[in-house]
Amino acid sequence: MKLLVVEDDQPLLKTLIAILEEEFYEVDSATDGDNGLFLAERSIYDLLIFDIMLPHKSGLLVVKELRIKEIHTPVLFLTAKDSVQDRVNGLDAGGDDYLVKPFAVEELLARVRALLRRNRTGGEDEVGYGPISLRPSEHAAFVDGKSLKLTMKEFELLEYLLYNHEQILTREQIFDRIWGFDSEAAISMVDVYVHFLRKKLAQCGKYIRTIRGVGYVFRRE
Numbered sequence: 001m002k003l004l005v006v007e008d009d010q011p012l013l014k015t016l017i018a019i020l021e022e023e024f025y026e027v028d029s030a031t032d033g034d035n036g037l038f039l040a041e042r043s044i045y046d047l048l049i050f051d052i053m054l055p056h057k058s059g060l061l062v063v064k065e066l067r068i069k070e071i072h073t074p075v076l077f078l079t080a081k082d083s084v085q086d087r088v089n090g091l092d093a094g095g096d097d098y099l100v101k102p103f104a105v106e107e108l109l110a111r112v113r114a115l116l117r118r119n120r121t122g123g124e125d126e127v128g129y130g131p132i133s134l135r136p137s138e139h140a141a142f143v144d145g146k147s148l149k150l151t152m153k154e155f156e157l158l159e160y161l162l163y164n165h166e167q168i169l170t171r172e173q174i175f176d177r178i179w180g181f182d183s184e185a186a187i188s189m190v191d192v193y194v195h196f197l198r199k200k201l202a203q204c205g206k207y208i209r210t211i212r213g214v215g216y217v218f219r220r221e
Contacts, residue, residue: 002044003030003112004028004030004047004049006039007050008054008125013073020112031134032056033055040062040071044055044199047112048064048076049075052079053079063077075097077101079098079101086116095114129220134162139155153178153193156178166219171216172187207219
């Protein structure tokens, strides 16, 4: 799963990235509100972790803007402010949880896991669309209950498309999500892997639709 951490305290940011990557999360980061907003607007993350006090634009303002733009990625606020009103302000701004600094690593990871479970599977470990189903924890895919053999990139692509079914995703969004901002791969890899995935899903019909000049959408005919 892919996370965005926005924190202006560089030592803390490096520590957070190390902790999360050790748990096998993919992590992008920013150190101010403007860049945090720019990245979060890409809608390629499963969870956003925002400090509240940030340069240029506070975490509260960033999350308010995201919610106005109908971006509902779950948000965990990290802050040194611990009054009841501070917590209320964070939740009212559109945050989903609130963790006060300093915090225990175990509590941070538990809250991250809880928000990811709530957002993606509603507590279940299988998600489906039509005859296609996935078990993300096992990296397993099925069509009508029969196992579908996919490479890791094919699975990640199918997972991203399925979780965003009936929503148009640009090539750039798909590339940033699957390959990452700093990848040296060409964006044409998106089209290549869509082709591979279409061939493997051909048995159950056409699900990946091309939106000319934009990207793709995952939906039934």
